[in-house]
Amino acid sequence: MSYPTLDDEEIARRGKEVYETQIRAQVEIAENIGKIISIDIESGDYEINDDLLTTCRRLQMRHNNPILWTERIGFNAVYAVGGTLTRTAL
Incomplete structure (x- = not known):
């Protein structure tokens, strides 16, 4: 099987689009805020967990x-190095 040749910017664009248009309204609820969501940008399938590796592995199984895009639900980044995570508005 050949691998798609998508650059990082295209994966990010598609991942954000799938999250915003198909998934966000369903998953951005109180019990999921702060959890990690990984999305297969081709199928739209996703996995939510507290652990990044777990979400990716479950989708890979x-x-x-899969071409994966990962976010922290309700925040502007998955991790903050030398900064702070900012809560996003729904």
Whole structure:
């Protein structure tokens, strides 16, 4: 099977688009705020967990060579190095 040749910017663009248009309204609820969501940008399938590695592994078990986009639900970044995470508005 050939691998798609998407650059980082295209993966980010598609991941954000899928999250905003198809997933965000369903998952951005109180019990999920701060959790990690990984999204297969081709299928729209996603996994939510407290652990980044767990979300990615679960999607990799369900899909052959998924292209993954990951976010922290309700925040502007997954991790903050030398800064702070900012809560986003719904």
